[in-house]
Amino acid sequence: MQDVIGTDAGWWRGAVIYQIYPRSFQDSNGDGIGDLAGIADRLPHIAALGADAIWISPFFTSPMKDFGYDVSDYCDIDPMFGTLADFDRVVKTAHDLGLKVMIDLVLSHTADVHPWFAESRKNKTNPKADWYVWADPKPDGTPPNNWLSVFGGSAWQWDARREQYYLHNFLTSQPDLNLHHAPVQDALLDVARFWLKRGVNGFRLDTINFYFADKYLRDNPSLPKELRNDSIAPSVNPYNHQLHLFSKNQPENLEFLRKFRAELNPYGAAAVGEVGDAQRGLEIMAEYTSGGDKVQMCYPFEMLQPARLTADLAATTFDRLAKAAPDAWPCWAYSNHDTVRHITRWNLSEAAAKTYATMLMCLRGSVCLYQGEELGLPEADIAFDELQDPYGIQFWPEFKGRDGCRTPMIWTTDNSLCGFSSATKAWLPVTAPHRPLSVAAQTGQAGSMLEHYRAALAFRRAHAALRDGTMTAWHSDGAVFSFQRHGGEDLFCAFNLSDDSATVTLPAGNWTALASELHGAAVTGGAARLTGWGFVIAKRS
Template sequence: MSTSESGSRPVFRREGPDWWRGAVIYQIYPRSYQDSAGDGVGDLAGIARRLPHIASLGVDAVWISPFFTSPMRDFGYDVADYCDVDPMFGTLADFDTVIATAHGLGLRVMIDLVLSHSSDQHPWFKESRQSRDNPKSDWYVWADAKPDGTPPNNWMSLFGGSAWEWDGRRMQYFLHNFLTTQPDLNFHNPDVQEALLDVERFWLKRGVDGFRLDVVNFYFADKYLRDNPALPPERRNDSIAPGVNPYNWQEHLYSKNQPENLEFLKRFRAEMVPYEAAAVGEVGDAQKGLEIMAEYTSGGDKVQMCYPFELLQPHRITAQQTAAVFRRLGHAAPDAWPCWALSNHDVERHVTRWNLSQAAARTYTVLTLCLRGSVCLYQGEELGLADVDLAFEDIRDPYGLQFWPEYKGRDGCRTPMVWDPDAPNGGFSEGKPWLPIGAEHLPKAVAAQEEDPASMLNHYRRAIALRQRHPVLADGHHDGVHAVGDIVYFTRFDSDEALFCAFNLGETGSDMSLPQGNWVSVAQSISGAEPDGTGSVHLAPWQCCLARRAA
């Protein structure tokens, strides 16, 4: 266990190896959080400065998106050195300050490991591409062309087009599930696995409390490189890739989701045990993400948590769909542990994506914090920020540049955090920000919301405090998730408490009956609806009822 700056043991809200169960994790996108150097790009020193804001929310941990050495073709998700900090973000000493500051505030620190692929500027790939017989020749997925010179199979890249890129030095293709500058590592090679476990060990020794594992289901590709089958149009889903991307036209049976991954995840988990560290994996799959999540988190010997895309999908999730998600999850593996997120750095913010009113956004926040599982919040979500509509000349995201204008990319959700409406650039930077500040964001800056009890910021604080005040919401059981019309409801319970939770996700008021018993309203400032004393409750549009069973 790491210690705080004073040398004393950190005091965390949840102690012990299972601290992650029900934890609330705050995601930081470093480029856009706080610039301390005046160059328009956020950095680690800026993160350290703003950690008190995160602590004030009542969350348990922070997840910091990649800050490693990188040519920044995919803004840090193309790593050239897994064990150093890119100069634009600072130094390893700055990262140590982040750890010490966070621990001093009772926050754990999770970092984003991108293990499925590296940058083509990584020394491993530079050596691998030199010849077919050098010591690292098999560290990446290489394959011969077909007799006619075309790629080895039909696999598609998430960034559009073939997942194979020709290399004239080796006279072979290499696999890239993402950009051509992000070659896929060959996890079938034991030396590659060991090198990546060394990366994990490096950061654990440095004091991190866990990891977010980027595209955790992409680590292994089919060793026989078999073609993926076509996916019928009626089964296509644009929750992972935008609808304009032909990636959605395949069933990705062989390019990811391979069974060999389970043994590697067990090895990864074993390294974390002495440190009481935890990992949350990103499951990128539109067809069977819940089932993969269940497989990766069940049994207590792989990753602790995964987040699927059910709440990150383009279309607003309804009460009926929410209930269906939990039915599928319960069928796949009752002991699986999800980590729910409404927004992150890869999708439109949910306020924009689902075209939510403020009332609707507040209700979805409380719903997410009452669901069984852990929760990730994305920076600025606590301010109620929407996406910024950027002009083409401001777009930096290679995904947006590839598919503009049908898909504008991810920059709209990555614009800088706003701290003070009266400060230059919203208090983010004294220089020109790397992405424009949304003028519509300034009235929602932290300083503008801080003293308003009715602000979205303080709503998030109250909703998180509710979860922390009632541990049953973090780690309790539930009686299944049910839906009637636009209302989704469930009861969370443990040996100490039972909480009834109901949410109207529609525009029409409705009455519903409560389970048998004497129920007393809790968190009235959040829920708004109160049992009427006769065993029923009226839920106005976008209203929720939270009630505790009285003794």
């Protein structure tokens, strides 16, 4: 076990963080489920891609009703993923390869089989009676307010032992912790210390804006239909019918995040918070990351939306961010374990996918890549009888859930599970469209999606202005999104987000085109001609 005090405190600024979904990355023991030993074996792929860090989705002891996001022991490994010794090997291997390690902490709720909840639900006087959000029913026996669960229906579940309701913003088996209670905060900070001492370099904080609920349990107001957004929950879910003013996003969260940051600082560790809010995501990110005393980064949903990221949407996003807090630090992503893969979600051609990838590497902020994104994997089509995700099963067939983005990583084409496992069947199937897109098939192949991602990451790393510089003059002109980056050099970046060609006039000055290895356009006479899905990156002489 390590207990290393960190010195590279700014490593996270502009970092490219590769998300690993452990059930689907690499199976080392032939049971059809990925594990920590498999992750350690495959880390050279991530290092060769050019990433700076990994983020591993939950691997803690869990009943797996929400596949690890329902934790029953924060300080141990679920046997399906291995042991603490396996985790230590992952950390050592990553560090030897120059990769930082971030792990996914789920602090807003636990599993209902967690020992804390087992004690809390016994009665109203036990030592952990106040560790969860409990409330009496209304006089007519109905729940204490109108809050809804992200997974559908009321956010309150009746418990006969206490004759009270408990809050669950997600599954009924995921009771919400009461962070208004100081001992709960202390226990969660102890969890962070445990993993920092094992050598982790930071945390991805799941549902960071759900940590506190309104202590008065006031009703949420309704949300007009024209303002509803299905980026947090599918449109068929009544969760979208409310403005979640009181069930999350509470001001008390800021002080807890200051306490959390104080634990990170001695280790040079960083945190990125997932902000699940369709209406105020950027503004909440600004609150949580500004001032240097809370989390370093937040993971907003603006580029995880169902609608394709257009030039106008990109410009509006940066306008909002600049207005909310210029020093806020985003961590951008197009895909993750909860959303339809962006290749499918936005119906992208290979050329379009490469342009979006290049643009992502040029934006101010840090970046999260989701495993398989670098291969150009589309969303897998999973039959109902093969679904594992309770969310998908609940809302089928209007919403097919999250399994389509969670299928196994494609390493080779030499067995039925494409190098993921020696088993005859994996926990989710490998689908036919994925098979030709393996790491082995794309490695060294000029023009492949994998080689494009490697080149784009290398380009970002080679230019300090892209990693950690300022961003100015963002602008949309038709389908073209352009901006400048500054920091030891001045760069101009313009991306044509359409099939139609366009001409871009560069700012005044002498500009030299860069990124020839990425097939960027040339600059002639102060202008660049962009083909459909073309781009130009130029440096001021």
